Amino acid sequence: MTKKNKKFELKLDLKAELVHIESKDRLKCEVIEQQHGQHKINYRPMKRGKHELHITVNGDAVQCSPFPIAVAPSPQRFVKPSRVVRGLSIPRGTVFNSKGQLIVVESGGATVSVLTPDGEKIRTFGKLNNAYGVTVDKDDNIYVVELSNNRVNKFSSDGEFVAVVGSRGNGNLQFNTPLGICYNKRDNNLYVPDQSNHRIQVISTELKFVRCFGTPGKGNGQLQNPLYASFDSANNLYVTEYFNHRVQVFTAEGKFLRTFSQKADGQKLSLPWAIAIDRSDTVYVSENGPHHGPHHVSVFTSQGAYITTFGGPGTKEGQFNDIYGLSIDRNDSVVVSDHGNWRLQIFQ
Structure with a gap:
C-alpha cells in the first residue's frame, strides 16, 4: 500500500455537559454523530433559568465554549x-x-x-x-x-x-x-x-x-x-x-x-x-x-x-x-x- 492510498482517521471524542449557573447542577448531554462531521447534542434540562453548555473535543474545550443557554418556563x-x-x-x-x-x-x-x-x-x-x-x-x-x-x-x-x-x-x-x-x-x-x-x-x-x-x-x-x-x-x-x-x-x-x-x-x-x-x-x-x-x-x-x-x-x-x-x-x-x-x- 502506497502512502497515497493510506487513510488517516482521527478519532474525535466529543462530550457535552449542561451546567445550571445558579445551582451548579450538571447534566450530561447525548451527542449523536451526523453526516459530514456534524454532531447533534440532545439535552432535557431539569431546571429553568440560565445554563452554560460546555463542549470538549478530546478533552479540550472547543472555541467559544461554554455557550450560554436560557431555559424558558414550560x-x-x-x-x-x-x-x-x-x-x-x-x-x-x-x-x-x-x-x-x-x-x-x-x-x-x-x-x-x-x-x-x-x-x-x-x-x-x-x-x-x-x-x-x-x-x-x-x-x-x-x-x-x-x-x-x-x-x-x-x-x-x-x-x-x-x-x-x-x-x-x-x-x-x-x-x-x-x-x-x-x-x-x-x-x-x-x-x-x-x-x-x-x-x-x-x-x-x-x-x-x-x-x-x-x-x-x-x-x-x-x-x-x-x-x-x-x-x-x-x-x-x-x-x-x-x-x-x-x-x-x-x-x-x-x-x-x-x-x-x-x-x-x-x-x-x-x-x-x-x-x-x-x-x-x-x-x-x-x-x-x-x-x-x-x-x-x-x-x-x-x-x-x-x-x-x-x-x-x-x-x-x-x-x-x-x-x-x-x-x-x-x-x-x-x-x-x-x-x-x-x-x-x-x-x-
Whole structure:
C-alpha cells in the first residue's frame, strides 16, 4: 500500500455537559454523530433559568465554549396556579423584599400590606390616594406611587412614613398620572414611568432628581403612556407602553435598544400594563385595560421572542379580572395581582 492510498482517521471524542449557573447542577448531554462531521447534542434540562453548555473535543474545550443557554418556563406551568392568596381588597402593585415577604398595594390604592411568603398578613400601613406601583430598595425601604396625587411616597421597611416627593406638572420631580415604579440595584435609583408626560423620570432613593428620558411619540425611543418598568440581569430597562401596544428596552441611561410586540399567528400585544422579569430574563407582560381587554399574561424571551400566553377573563383559578401587578419571588414563581377578583394567583 502506497502512502497515497493510506487513510488517516482521527478519532474525535466529543462530550457535552449542561451546567445550571445558579445551582451548579450538571447534566450530561447525548451527542449523536451526523453526516459530514456534524454532531447533534440532545439535552432535557431539569431546571429553568440560565445554563452554560460546555463542549470538549478530546478533552479540550472547543472555541467559544461554554455557550450560554436560557431555559424558558414550560407553558404547562401556567395552566393552573400552585397557590391562591385570598382575603385581599382590590390588590394592585406587588413586590418582594429581601426577606421573601410580599408587599402589596390594596384597598383600591389606599393602603399597603406586608404578607408572609405563605400569604398571611403581617401589617397594613399608609393612607394613600389611588396608589398603584410599589418597589423596595436594597435596605427594604418601600416606595409607593400615588396616581391621583402625582407623587412618590417613601416608607421604612416597617411601614413608617419617611418622605414624599412630587406634584402635578412636567418639571423635575413633577409627575402626571404615574402608575409604576422600579428600583435599580446597580445605581441605587428609582425609575418612574411618568405616564402622561410620556417619559421615564429617574430619582434617587433620597427622592432627589437624577435625570429623565423619553419624548412623546411612536418611534423608537419615544414613549406613549408608559405604565410599568422592570430591569433584567444586564441592567436593561423594559417599559410597557399602553397605547403603543409594545414593550421598549433601554439602557439604564436611556439609550434605546429594541422594541417588541409580536406574538403568535400575527397577533400583537394589546394594552400592556404590568411587567416582571425573572432570573433567566424571561419577560412577563399583563395585557388588560380597566374593565375590558384580554385579561391575560404574555411571556417573552429578553430579546422579545414570544413563548406563550396564559389566563383569560373569568373568576376560575387561572383566569383573571384586571391584572394590575406582576412580581417574581426568589424561586422564580410568578405572582399575578388579580385585581378584580380580589386575590393573588401564584404560578410555580
